[in-house]
Amino acid sequence: SAVISQKPSRDICQRGTSLTIQCQVDSQVTMMFWYRQQPGQSLTLIATANQGSEATYESGFVIDKFPISRPNLTFSTLTVSNMSPEDSSIYLCSSPINPYNEQFFGPGTRLTVL
Amino acid sequence: AQSVAQPEDQVNVAEGNPLTVKCTYSVSGNPYLFWYVQYPNRGLQFLLKYITGDNLVKGSYGFEAEFNKSQTSFHLKKPSALVSDSALYFCAVRDSSASKIIFGSGTRLSIRP
Numbered sequence: 145s146a147v148i149s150q151k152p153s154r155d156i157c158q159r160g161t162s163l164t165i166q167c168q169v170d171s172q173v174t175m176m177f178w179y180r181q182q183p184g185q186s187l188t189l190i191a192t193a194n195q196g197s198e199a200t201y202e203s204g205f206v207i208d209k210f211p212i213s214r215p216n217l218t219f220s221t222l223t224v225s226n227m228s229p230e231d232s233s234i235y236l237c238s239s240p241i242n243p244y245n246e247q248f249f250g251p252g253t254r255l256t257v258l
Numbered sequence: 259a260q261s262v263a264q265p266e267d268q269v270n271v272a273e274g275n276p277l278t279v280k281c282t283y284s285v286s287g288n289p290y291l292f293w294y295v296q297y298p299n300r301g302l303q304f305l306l307k308y309i310t311g312d313n314l315v316k317g318s319y320g321f322e323a324e325f326n327k328s329q330t331s332f333h334l335k336k337p338s339a340l341v342s343d344s345a346l347y348f349c350a351v352r353d354s355s356a357s358k359i360i361f362g363s364g365t366r367l368s369i370r371p
Binding site: 175177184185186187189192236238245246247248249250251252 | 292294300301302303304307309346348357358359360361362363364366
């Protein structure tokens with residue numbers, strides 16, 4: 145298994161500001177994924193972050209709104225830019241240790257935008 | 259394209275009774291199937307997976323799931339439910355040619371004493 149940590153665990157932000165969420169994995173991984181989850185709802189994939197290349201975004205998500213960095217094989221950041229109350233959600237990072245195997249998840253970042 | 263469906267938003271079971279949480283999937287290649295559990299205010303925990311081999315797979319906390327290719331199903335089961343099993347359960351699928359997992363809508367399992 146893998147241990148994935150996220151910072152911050154929660155934040156309350158003002159409309160129009162940006163928040164950067166950090167994700168750290170305790171081993172080197174090729175792929176990292178960022179998801180969004182409304183409380184009690186399903187997970188929606190935002191983007192796939194591969195080290196050494198640009199992130200791949202899912203339909204409905206754009207780089208200007210959710211820029212992602214992947215500087216090395218154990219770390220990634222997701223920025224939520226120019227936030228609005230609709231961005232209030234739980235943001236989770238995830239990674240499989242081996243491609244095509246189960247993904248492990250971080251504890252999530254609970255974001256509230258006022 | 260790959261997709262996964264959990265037809266029940268909520269399943270209610272009495273403690274000690276068997277439980278089933280349903281999941282059906284659609285992929286173009288061979289399916290990799292997963293079940294996750296999420297307790298209140300907690301992250302997702304991996305329960306079990308089917309990649310290949312025996313159709314009946316066993317996982318954590320006494321859960322098991324049966325892969326049925328003809329019915330494209332991967333239902334989660336447990337012979338005797340515990341109150342502590344009450345949580346939100348997600349089925350997920352990955353096409354063998356894809357890198358990302360797609361999650362179902364989730365089923366809230368409620369076990370009454």
